[in-house]
Amino acid sequence: MSDRIFGAVGVLLAIGFAFAALAIEESFLSDAVGPKAFPLIIAAILGLSSAVIALKPDAAPEWPSLPRLAEILAAVVVMVLYAQFLPVVGFVIATAFAATYLTWRLGSGLIASVVTGVGTSLGIYVIFHLVLGLSLARGPLGF
Amino acid sequence: MDTLASLADGFAIALTWQNLALALLGCFLGTIMGALPGLGPSNGVAILIPLAFTLGLGATPSLILLTSVYYGAMYGGRISSILLNIPGDEPAMMTCLDGHPMAQKGMAGQALSLSGIASFVGAFFATWGLIFLAPQLVKIALLFGPAEYFALFALAFMTLGGVSSTNQAKSAFAAALGLGLAMIGVDTQTGVPRFTFGEVHLYDGLDFLVAIVGLFALSEVFIFLEHRHGNASGDAAKVKVGRLTPPMSMLKETTPTMARSTVLGFIAGVLPGAGASLGSFISYSMEKRLVDQNGKTFGKGDPRGVAAPEAGNNAAAGGALVPMLALGVPGSGTTAVLLAVLLSLNITPGPLLFTQNPDVVWGLIAALFIANFMLLAMNIPMVGLFTRVLMVPPRILMPIVAMVSFVGIYGISGSSFDLLVMIGFGVMGWVLRKLDVPLVPIILGTLLGNSMENNLRRAITIDNGDWFTLIDSPLSLVLWAIAIIGFVLPLIVGRKVKAQMHQNRDEEGAISD
Numbered sequence: 001m002s003d004r005i006f007g008a009v010g011v012l013l014a015i016g017f018a019f020a021a022l023a024i025e026e027s028f029l030s031d032a033v034g035p036k037a038f039p040l041i042i043a044a045i046l047g048l049s050s051a052v053i054a055l056k057p058d059a060a061p062e063w064p065s066l067p068r069l070a071e072i073l074a075a076v077v078v079m080v081l082y083a084q085f086l087p088v089v090g091f092v093i094a095t096a097f098a099a100t101y102l103t104w105r106l107g108s109g110l111i112a113s114v115v116t117g118v119g120t121s122l123g124i125y126v127i128f129h130l131v132l133g134l135s136l137a138r139g140p141l142g143f
Numbered sequence: 144m145d146t147l148a149s150l151a152d153g154f155a156i157a158l159t160w161q162n163l164a165l166a167l168l169g170c171f172l173g174t175i176m177g178a179l180p181g182l183g184p185s186n187g188v189a190i191l192i193p194l195a196f197t198l199g200l201g202a203t204p205s206l207i208l209l210t211s212v213y214y215g216a217m218y219g220g221r222i223s224s225i226l227l228n229i230p231g232d233e234p235a236m237m238t239c240l241d242g243h244p245m246a247q248k249g250m251a252g253q254a255l256s257l258s259g260i261a262s263f264v265g266a267f268f269a270t271w272g273l274i275f276l277a278p279q280l281v282k283i284a285l286l287f288g289p290a291e292y293f294a295l296f297a298l299a300f301m302t303l304g305g306v307s308s309t310n311q312a313k314s315a316f317a318a319a320l321g322l323g324l325a326m327i328g329v330d331t332q333t334g335v336p337r338f339t340f341g342e343v344h345l346y347d348g349l350d351f352l353v354a355i356v357g358l359f360a361l362s363e364v365f366i367f368l369e370h371r372h373g374n375a376s377g378d379a380a381k382v383k384v385g386r387l388t389p390p391m392s393m394l395k396e397t398t399p400t401m402a403r404s405t406v407l408g409f410i411a412g413v414l415p416g417a418g419a420s421l422g423s424f425i426s427y428s429m430e431k432r433l434v435d436q437n438g439k440t441f442g443k444g445d446p447r448g449v450a451a452p453e454a455g456n457n458a459a460a461g462g463a464l465v466p467m468l469a470l471g472v473p474g475s476g477t478t479a480v481l482l483a484v485l486l487s488l489n490i491t492p493g494p495l496l497f498t499q500n501p502d503v504v505w506g507l508i509a510a511l512f513i514a515n516f517m518l519l520a521m522n523i524p525m526v527g528l529f530t531r532v533l534m535v536p537p538r539i540l541m542p543i544v545a546m547v548s549f550v551g552i553y554g555i556s557g558s559s560f561d562l563l564v565m566i567g568f569g570v571m572g573w574v575l576r577k578l579d580v581p582l583v584p585i586i587l588g589t590l591l592g593n594s595m596e597n598n599l600r601r602a603i604t605i606d607n608g609d610w611f612t613l614i615d616s617p618l619s620l621v622l623w624a625i626a627i628i629g630f631v632l633p634l635i636v637g638r639k640v641k642a643q644m645h646q647n648r649d650e651e652g653a654i655s656d
Contacts, residue, residue: 003578017338017407021326025335031600032600032604032607033599035337037334038600041325041328042322046319049312049316050316053316053471064459072365072369072570075364076569079562082562083562086559093296095550096551099546106367106371106538107538108539120539120542120543124350132194132198132200132481132497133199134554136550136553137557
């Protein structure tokens with residue numbers, strides 16, 4: 001069943017891609033092929049292979065249970081927040097929070113997670129910023 | 144003789160303190176990454192690329208660092224195979240079969256050192272193979288025009304699924320998806336924006352490094368979260384390592400095995416779409432058929448069963464560099480990632496690389512030799528250190544992987560937008576791995592898409608818009624024929640090999656070498 005849905009999504013994607021390719025505005029200066037032809041070939045392959053996947057599906061994979069799925073979703077949310085807050089609060093603070101969260105969700109105790117998270121953040125800061133001179137996001141506190 | 148002179152020049156480049164230090168660092172990190180289940184050569188190299196750039200390393204030093212990681216990971220994978228019966232990376236899968244039984248018999252130390260020696264033999268002779276084969280391939284490639292290049296790219300994509308492919312339709316889907324992603328951005332020939340949906344960030348196209356790190360490294364973090372594999376996968380400390388040198392008789396017994404496996408592995412590596420996993424697989428099965436017809440000793444701790452896959456996968460790792468350097472078309476995941484390094488440094492791999500940037504090529508090859516000796520030295524006496532690394536639990540390791548990925552990508556562009564794109568690729572990688580869609584063709588598509596299109600358009604423009612120019616020359620006809628055979632053949636014979644190869648790998652093993 002998973003493959004049938006996947007194939008159907010793939011076909012839709014291919015159709016969307018083809019329409020987007022047709023919508024490309026050609027400039028008055030163009031070569032013999034133009035900017036549309038290759039994307040259209042790709043859309044055709046994408047559509048064909050998706051159709052084959054939908055028609056001849058493999059055995060369905062084992063999808064995670066709902067709580068596990070929520071787990072991944074939560075991790076994604078945390079990472080998105082991390083990306084947004086990184087320039088605002090600075091590298092060390094943002095990373096400490098994100099690393100603590102991930103460590104905690106992978107099964108460490110609360111205190112151990114905080115220690116690991118702060119350690120990871122400071123460790124990366126020391127190695128990459130202080131030793132190797134990489135520029136990391138600067139927060140209001142200067143780190 | 145020309146070759147040897149170039150090699151000598153290469154050594155002159157590689158033997159600076161900085162390059163030696165980078166090779167040593169790369170070997171060390173590579174061995175650790177190979178040994179840790181969950182980190183393999185492709186994602187190991189992937190998370191280090193952005194760092195190599197932001198540190199401002201030049202082309203040769205970056206490549207030396209990253210290929211040392213690649214070779215190191217090939218060595219390191221065997222450690223957890225032998226001690227824990229869990230392959231540290233996919234190519235080390237076959238080493239479990241005889242390596243772990245040897246460890247159970249109390250011969251862990253001998254298995255580790257023997258496999259270290261086998262790895263060295265495989266990698267050492269494969270590097271020589273690279274030296275002699277790559278220039279020959281370059282001579283052929285110099286005859287290629289745009290039409291032939293287009294056929295060559297098509298060949299690479301069509302054979303990438305290879306004999307071990309689970310589902311050719313999914314390989315084709317992955318390739319088309321990657322090519323489609325490469326189309327995003329301003330068209331190089333006419334200057335019109337394509338698939339950007341008005342988003343200014345997308346005008347430059349997607350940075351393929353962002354895609355690689357997301358697909359390879361972040362998706363691994365999601366896999367671990369899904370299963371909550373938080374604890375170390377086993378207790379490596381409990382296994383008694385024992386004597387660390389194999390007896391002479393064992394070495395003597397395994398010498399012919401290593402020789403045969405090196406040759407086989409190298410060939411498997413050079414062929415498109417094969418890579419190190421296949422190299423170790425065919426070496427092992429061939430050796431089993433040859434010396435143990437009745438199935439008496441293989442699988443029960445036969446030293447030859449340890450030497451064969453290790454020599455095979457390391458030889459294949461060297462072989463896989465041949466098409467990447469000589470043609471600019473990688474045949475495996477990690478070489479695709481290495482290609483990304485070259486492209487980001489504005490170096491176009493392919494036949495011209497050997498004439499335009501001989502310092503890069505020969506410096507790299509010399510560094511491979513040096514790295515190999517370092518790895519041998521590291522992997523036998525210091526193997527105890529690496530076994531201790533195995534005890535770092537993923538609940539500590541995986542957040543570090545995630546954070547280092549973020550640091551690297553942010554370091555390149557300093558933009559949160561790229562981080563969001565990377566997270567998107569991470570989620571996509573996770574879903575696709577669940578659905579058993581290979582990730583390597585996606586990467587290859589994003590890397591090669593633009594140059595594939597340019598060659599197509601150049602070929603047709605030269606011939607005044609005649610599409611038949613694509614199949615006009617005998618050379619391109621041959622390439623198309625190989626491509627079609629390579630795509631159709633696995634549909635017929637692939638099932639059997641695939642079934643055997645996938646017997647003992649984990650479910651989401653879509654990350655290959």
